[in-house]
Amino acid sequence: SQQGEEDPQALSIQEGENATMNCSYKTSINNLQWYRQNSGRGLVHLILIRSNEREKHSGRLRVTLDTSKKSSSLLITASRAADTASYFCAYIQGAQKLVFGQGTRLTINP
Amino acid sequence: SQTIHQWPATLVQPVGSPLSLECTVEGTSNPNLYWYRQAAGRGLQLLFYSVGIGQISSEVPQNLSASRPQDRQFILSSKKLLLSDSGFYLCAWSTGQGVGNQPQHFGDGTRLSIL
Numbered sequence: 001s002q003q004g005e006e007d008p009q010a011l012s013i014q015e016g017e018n019a020t021m022n023c024s025y026k027t028s029i030n031n032l033q034w035y036r037q038n039s040g041r042g043l044v045h046l047i048l049i050r051s052n053e054r055e056k057h058s059g060r061l062r063v064t065l066d067t068s069k070k071s072s073s074l075l076i077t078a079s080r081a082a083d084t085a086s087y088f089c090a091y092i093q094g095a096q097k098l099v100f101g102q103g104t105r106l107t108i109n110p
Numbered sequence: 111s112q113t114i115h116q117w118p119a120t121l122v123q124p125v126g127s128p129l130s131l132e133c134t135v136e137g138t139s140n141p142n143l144y145w146y147r148q149a150a151g152r153g154l155q156l157l158f159y160s161v162g163i164g165q166i167s168s169e170v171p172q173n174l175s176a177s178r179p180q181d182r183q184f185i186l187s188s189k190k191l192l193l194s195d196s197g198f199y200l201c202a203w204s205t206g207q208g209v210g211n212q213p214q215h216f217g218d219g220t221r222l223s224i225l
Binding site for chain 1 (some may be wrong): 116144151152153154156159169200202211213214215216217218219221
């Protein structure tokens with residue numbers, strides 16, 4: 001399947017540092033979404049970036065999209081312990097299917 | 111505000127037993143509804159989605175089925191569970207304005223263990 005791929009699979013940083021996660025995809029997209037999942041919980045929508053946007057901000061989150069490279073990145077600035085979670089990118093495939101990547105497991109160390 | 115309820119939170123079932131997981135949404139009308147399964151440490155696999163009452167689309171052939179008896183109720187069922195059905199099941203909804211163009215909102219999931 002045309003599944004998105006996140007990189008790295010796991011990331012461990014110190015509190016206060018910035019965290020960058022990358023997502024690559026294989027098809028043309030109208031938009032791309034990022035989600036967070038705390039351990040054992042459901043996913044929470046973070047941000048949606050449209051194909052005609054190159055960068056979008058939401059609080060400490062910054063998402064970029066490069067449609068020529070079919071890639072997106074999620075930057076979390078000034079990380080906090082509460083940011084520890086898995087992060088997924090997702091994009092539409094076909095008429096009704098949102099495809100999720102495998103996720104990046106982010107650990108923020110105090 | 112909209113809320114989504116999913117239960118039970120955890121479930122342990124023997125192989126060959128039936129299954130019924132229920133998901134309900136409050137505070138919105140005509141939502142798109144979704145069932146996903148997530149293997150440990152992995153991404154989400156879409157199982158079923160529904161754009162209206164009685165309208166179910168299946169993404170993966172398997173021994174699971176879904177039904178939408180009411181606008182805001184989505185049920186995942188099986189007549190006979192397999193060991194491979196173990197996993198974390200997530201229900202989600204979005205507004206009916208085109209999948210992928212709107213965020214999806216997830217319940218807290220059901221962790222299903224088959225023994």
